[in-house]
Amino acid sequence: MPPLIETRNLRHVYHAGTADAVMALDGISLTVDRGEFVAIVGGNGSGKSTLAKHLNALLLPTEGEVFVDGMNTRDRGALWEIRQRVGMIFQNPDNQLVATVVEEDVAFGPENLGLPAAEIVARVDEALRVVEMAEYRQHEPHLLSGGQKQRVAIAGILAMRPQCLLLDEATTMLDPQGQREVMETIQRLNRDGVTVIHITHAMEEAVQCPRVIVLADGRVALDGPPAEVFSRVEELERFRLVLPPIPALAHRLRRDGLPIPEGILHVEELAGALTRLVAEGAGRGRAGDGTH
Amino acid sequence: MELTRYVTIGQYIPRESPVHRLDPRSKIAAVTVLTVAVFVVRDFSGYGLLTLFLLGVVLASQIPLGYLLRGLRPVLFLLLMTLVLNVFFSGIQGGTVLFQLGPVVATREAVLRAVFIGYRLVALVLVTSLLTFTTSPVQLTDGIERILRPFRRLGVPAHELAMMMTIALRFIPTLLEETEKIMKAQMARGAEFEHGNILRRARALVPVLVPLFVSAFRRADELALAMEARCYRGGEHRTRMKELRLAPRDAVALALTIAASFVFTIPYPTWQALLR
Ligand SMILES: Nc1ncnc2c1ncn2[C@@H]1O[C@H](COP(=O)(O)OP(=O)(O)OP(=O)(O)O)[C@@H](O)[C@H]1O
Ligand SMILES: [Mg+2]
Numbered sequence: 001m002p003p004l005i006e007t008r009n010l011r012h013v014y015h016a017g018t019a020d021a022v023m024a025l026d027g028i029s030l031t032v033d034r035g036e037f038v039a040i041v042g043g044n045g046s047g048k049s050t051l052a053k054h055l056n057a058l059l060l061p062t063e064g065e066v067f068v069d070g071m072n073t074r075d076r077g078a079l080w081e082i083r084q085r086v087g088m089i090f091q092n093p094d095n096q097l098v099a100t101v102v103e104e105d106v107a108f109g110p111e112n113l114g115l116p117a118a119e120i121v122a123r124v125d126e127a128l129r130v131v132e133m134a135e136y137r138q139h140e141p142h143l144l145s146g147g148q149k150q151r152v153a154i155a156g157i158l159a160m161r162p163q164c165l166l167l168d169e170a171t172t173m174l175d176p177q178g179q180r181e182v183m184e185t186i187q188r189l190n191r192d193g194v195t196v197i198h199i200t201h202a203m204e205e206a207v208q209c210p211r212v213i214v215l216a217d218g219r220v221a222l223d224g225p226p227a228e229v230f231s232r233v234e235e236l237e238r239f240r241l242v243l244p245p246i247p248a249l250a251h252r253l254r255r256d257g258l259p260i261p262e263g264i265l266h267v268e269e270l271a272g273a274l275t276r277l278v279a280e281g282a283g284r285g286r287a288g289d290g291t292h
Numbered sequence: 293m294e295l296t297r298y299v300t301i302g303q304y305i306p307r308e309s310p311v312h313r314l315d316p317r318s319k320i321a322a323v324t325v326l327t328v329a330v331f332v333v334r335d336f337s338g339y340g341l342l343t344l345f346l347l348g349v350v351l352a353s354q355i356p357l358g359y360l361l362r363g364l365r366p367v368l369f370l371l372l373m374t375l376v377l378n379v380f381f382s383g384i385q386g387g388t389v390l391f392q393l394g395p396v397v398a399t400r401e402a403v404l405r406a407v408f409i410g411y412r413l414v415a416l417v418l419v420t421s422l423l424t425f426t427t428s429p430v431q432l433t434d435g436i437e438r439i440l441r442p443f444r445r446l447g448v449p450a451h452e453l454a455m456m457m458t459i460a461l462r463f464i465p466t467l468l469e470e471t472e473k474i475m476k477a478q479m480a481r482g483a484e485f486e487h488g489n490i491l492r493r494a495r496a497l498v499p500v501l502v503p504l505f506v507s508a509f510r511r512a513d514e515l516a517l518a519m520e521a522r523c524y525r526g527g528e529h530r531t532r533m534k535e536l537r538l539a540p541r542d543a544v545a546l547a548l549t550i551a552a553s554f555v556f557t558i559p560y561p562t563w564q565a566l567l568r
Contacts, residue, residue, distance in 0.1 A: 095518065098518075112530055141462070
């Protein structure tokens with residue numbers, strides 16, 4: 001089976017051939033397998049949204065190739081299958097809901113796929129249940145909270161039965177409560193087998209993802225598990241990325257001379273390391289010369 | 293300031309009434325028939341019967357009468373103007389003078405005509421608000437799309453029109469909220485929207501409208517992208533979760549409305565002859 005998503009030396013130039021040509025993506029090659037949960041981070045203008053739009057053929061490569069489930073995005077015949085497989089959630093929840101009633105909005109995608117009415121009803125039911133918005137099916141979207149709107153948007157995508165959920169800063173405009181709701185929803189979906197690509201500015205969200213890709217100037221700068229990526233402090237600083245709170249604290253302590261191991265991501269790990277340090281220090285203090 | 297409270301476009305009151313259950317197409321057709329009737333009827337017997345009929349529909353719809361009458365508020369001024377102008381400046385020569393104040397004369401004929409015209413206005417508003425109160429925006433746009441569908445061959449973009457209406461209805465509250473937010477921000481910086489002459493107030497609106505337009509265009513851009521990402525490609529290939537289906541009750545309701553409208557247009561003298 002081909003990987004779910006594969007880009008080969010993907011280049012994208014906006015306004016190619018004119019005076020204000022912008023090289024937004026500069027040779028991206030990566031693969032995402034089924035079931036993965038990937039965070040994509042990067043500074044403003046690093047090319048995250050441009051990359052996202054390539055993954056469901058909203059944009060076509062200036063150079064290179066993008067494959068979704070083995071289908072080339074340049075193949076016009078595969079366009080609707082590609083968009084059905086990779087569903088995209090955008091940043092502003094208000095600007096992606098089409099209908100005046102929640103259930104009608106969730107039905108929008110399946111209706112576009114030309115499914116029979118009974119099938120659409122079943123899918124809308126299921127999708128709303130999965131995002132825990134079933135009791136809001138008759139509500140007007142503009143009366144919902146940000147997190148609820150974003151969950152309705154996710155339901156609208158789920159109703160198309162995608163293999164991959166692609167979120168472009170879907171949590172950026174939400175309050176902490178809404179961010180938590182969306183994170184929990186996509187984590188749950190991932191456990192049920194949906195591939196998730198989560199573009200985010202929030203490093204504390206990236207830390208929770210098993211794989212983190214850092215984009216800088218349209219290139220993949222780092223790609224690996226968060227423990228590895230967030231220990232490359234100097235590089236991240238060069239890309240003007242702030243470390244997540246716990247790795248940042250661990251790094252500060254290490255820089256101040258404390259022997260704390262690399263790759264610390266969560267509070268518990270840091271607390272454990274510090275406790276061990278204190279215990280060792282106390283042991284040494286009692287045995288040795290008594291300097292603190 | 294609550295702009296959202298003043299705008300009642302497409303206001304829908306959900307109820308489990310027989311009027312609510314009718315297919316939107318038959319309701320739109322019935323409203324059209326009644327509108328014609330309102331203009332054709334020309335005497336009190338007709339208007340009396342029409343009023344009774346409308347009251348019956350209101351009762352059946354379970355919409356409180358007060359709600360409907362409140363819908364008249366925006367046209368109250370228009371109504372008053374119509375009455376005054378038609379009574380005093382009717383241009384009717386002669387006739388029975390009811391009262392006279394200097395050069396201003398009110399004749400019996402002019403008063404009658406003013407009352408008829410005023411009644412028509414009220415009846416039209418009531419009939420259309422009955423439609424919007426008992427039909428959800430979704431059903432309304434679906435109904436319009438289905439009514440226009442046969443005209444597609446003549447180049448009428450039925451699906452696109454309905455989609456535009458849906459999106460407009462979806463974004464009216466969003467844009468109103470945004471207007472309110474911008475106005476409040478401008479007021480915090482000392483802008484005056486409620487004082488000064490018209491010119492001044494209009495000028496104060498410029499810094500509100502410019503960001504509003506900019507944001508509306510950005511929203512349109514993003515929405516178009518989101519719709520494409522959800523496989524939208526126009527009306528073709530598209531199915532609907534709730535296909536409209538005409539039921540026997542639709543035929544009954546429409547037949548009743550048409551028959552009743554014919555009865556309303558029977559002139560009073562004919563009634564007299566018939567009843568003798
Ligand atoms: N429609 C466009 N026309 C021209 N240039 C564009 C367009 N969209 C993006 N760019 C440019 O391409 C580069 C990458 O933009 P992109 O939106 O992909 O970045 P991003 O990582 O999503 O940034 P942000 O964090 O601000 O969302 C930027 O230099 C941007 O100015
Ligand atoms: Mg972006």
